[in-house]
Amino acid sequence: MRETAGKLNRTWLAIIGLVSLLLGISCILLASGAALGIAAATGVGVQPADPSDRALPGGFQDIFATPLAAVIVAALGVLVGLLALGWLLAQVPKRNQARTFRLHTDDAVDGQTNCEPHVISDAVEADVQRISGVNTATALLRGSASQPELNLDVKVDPRADVRSIIDQIHATVTPNLETALETPLRKTAVLVNVTNRRSRDKTAVL
Structure with missing residues (x-):
């Protein structure tokens, strides 16, 4: 992410x-x-x-005096x-989240709508979590309103069909986001973690 x-x-x-x-x-x-x-x-x-011959010209040391x-x-x-x-x-990993999306039509006669990326990310996360077998999902939007990029970190149940989950993400979640942004995604990256714990669970290891 x-x-x-x-x-x-x-x-x-x-x-x-x-x-x-x-x-x-x-x-x-x-x-x-x-x-x-x-x-x-x-x-x-x-x-x-x-x-x-001398390795350095005479008086060279005077320069440093x-x-x-x-x-x-x-x-x-x-x-x-x-x-x-x-x-x-620069080696510190960065989220590089997209700035405020300015959504408008081609002629912009009807004005424009400003939308914060985290609002869209929350909707994408909720959309992914409705898929059977998904425990939690974290979405991150990068790029711009004209060239958006989607990064997904999906935690799935060990018994879930990972291939089916990925197919459903590309078949439903991605098109829904493209419809909302009214532009195709430039890149979609999905990271799948197989775990039986939810990200909100708090555990302690002694």
Whole structure:
């Protein structure tokens, strides 16, 4: 019922992996000497370093001796920390419930009707719970009034026919919701949990 930052993670991991791959290839080419041959073949004027050459140019350490360097390093550290914190916070699963639905006809001459998503969700839950074998149901609407999405968490009795329940959801509940919203659902996801307990039951395990 909650969404995770899977797309964000895949994007950043792909970027980090690509950068790491390019750096690794560059290091291998430089260490093996193949980089010089590639540079010569492409006409890039790159000369190999002599063993007696300095790794860093003279006076390079003077750059970090100024007070401004400490400020820049601190600012970069804070920036990296904020980016890492933002990525960490993005890992918290979110419900991402839809905002208020604004329902109206194409010409909108008759005005529009504002409907909170939880009102429609309650009706969907009641509709699902009327199906034989369903103990409880939790509905979550995402998207917009023109492209709605429905997520259902259905708890069914162990003796219930799960296939029949899913078929009835797609045959009755989904069409009823589409009729109410006057638009087809963009996506419907149903999570079925087999349990003989209702979600409102309170149990303690010692």
